[in-house]
Amino acid sequence: MSSRDLILSRIRAAVAGAPEVVIPRAYRPAGPEEGRVELFAERVADYRAIVRLVPVEEVATAVAAALAARGARRVVVPAGLPEEWLGSVPGLERLGDDPPLGVTGLDAADGVVTGCAAGVAETGTIVLDAGPGQGRRALTLLPDYHLCVVLADQIVATVPEALARLDPVRPLTWISGPSATSDIELNRVEGVHGPRTLEVIIGA
């Protein structure tokens, strides 16, 4: 008997006659629409990420200001990032991912600018799905600085609402603040292997 058949037959013998289960779902399926953008901004900032909440028409100005403040000049730009977001950045050297950038090239970049697939207000989470303006997963992993633009209509209040919007077949990365660890005396310290600085521009 193959191990596959062995495991399956052991399972069938083990649960034979066990009662059927009804799954209650009395938890909140969604949260309030109102105030979710402000809550998102507050919760992202709680993780010690930098947050700029601006009117949507000022996203480009905010991107330029953020990159200037960081001193980021050589920046990874994934395909499909809205052209207008980077329009007003003088002296920017764009690193496209076509042909794919090597790990050393990504590691040496000053930062990466992306959009996202969704934001979750209650948990202060950004979700990337490798779609347009986000690129493959390594692009937001190796550069030490990640600048992410989140638009108000991408923000939902709760985790259940976010999952309903996402496609499980795409590679997904949920990001809640900069890379961190709690492994030393269970205190949270920011800055381990992922980007040590996360900056979020919310266009509302």
Next chain:
Amino acid sequence: MTGPGTFLGMPAFPENAEEALADSQLRFNLRKATHTIRGKRASVVGELPDWAELRASAKAVKDETLRHLDRYLLQVEEAVTKAGGHVHWAADAAEANEIVTGLVRATGQTEVVKVKSMATQEIGLNEALAEAGVTAYETDLAELIVQLGDDWPSHILVPAIHRNRSEIREIFREHMADWGRPAPENLSDEPRALAEAARLHLRERFMSTKVGVSGANFLIAETGTLVVLESEGNGRMCLTLPETLISVVGIEKVLPTWRDLEVFLQLLPRSSTGERMNPYTSMWTGATEGQEFHLVLLDNGRTKVLADEIGRQALRCIRCSACLNVCPVYERVGGHSYGSVYPGPIGAILTPQLRGTASELDASLPYASSLCGACYDVCPVAIDIPEVLVHLRSTGPHAPAERLGLKVAGWVLDRPVRLERAQRLATRFRGLVPKKRLPGPGAAWTDTRDVPPVPEESFRDWWQRTEGDTR
């Protein structure tokens, strides 16, 4: 460490505990860490008005998964295969190690980077790979501390919880050079500096290693999606950069539907690190972004646990470690005393079920508890750990003297008249009962407690004598 995920040859829990209790540094480290995390957990759990409802759903989702586990595993196999991944089935640790070793050999590589994984620790994968000439590099900060210090893990989430910052600095300074890039000169014991040292030590390794090995927190049956929650970004490195990814996942990690994640993504981070959400969660389905992907489904005793009607609830565990952090026993004796990669309350019910109670250590684990129930209160999937402990005690081996004693007690308590006579007999000969230690086989019982004093008169007799009837 000896043997596959088992601290072989360790004495029983009481002896280990006694030794650990004498280590005041250990008690200080543990107290500080567990109290920090308790406070954080309580505050983020209190934020959710529907915590109780989420917990009830999580319990039911896991029970439903276990009820039809055969069907869901077949669904996983189909979905992962369709998405370009390869699925392997491992009945036990030896088979899982053999599969992974074979897969690594086929790539021609001699090094792998690892994401923190309980399943691979349980099967002793690193040791098996080492025997085959493959070096496994642990990349989670706490696992790195354990690996560099040639130590044992003592906590599910933070395996190096027994080490404080200055001990960690010493381990880095002494051992980082043996495994790769040495620790920076003048390394301080600031957590930020220690994290930076780990970043520098592992960076080259992440960028050059061709094979990654992981576990998974969840495995979605309907889509074949694997989910890994982590904090540091070492997980993303190991899952994303290597050309080949091998994930070893216990069969109980399955969730039936994509939607079920909405429950567990709310419960797990808040229960484990006390955060609203952990910094990074990766989800992928099959071969992703040109990677070769292998999924190894691991039984290794889980189907045996599943067959026990009361004990099977231990398979609901999502390895959050909230039960360790609130346990008064764990806080004082630490994780090593449990002699298993699964310490604390969950370990006390999981280890003896997975491994059996053949060793003295494993047989002693169901007694490593005061049955206070704090673990049950915090468990996000409502595992009634005290219930399982009592169940395991009743089915475990007992000494002949204990069995005889309980038989006698049963006979006496069965009839009021027998109890009355026994009490009078005891009061008459109370002068002969030792004050502190019982002789013979009774000595084991008085090792940890004094003999209770026998009163001059039983309550019933006192009631009669003081005209209780007329009150």
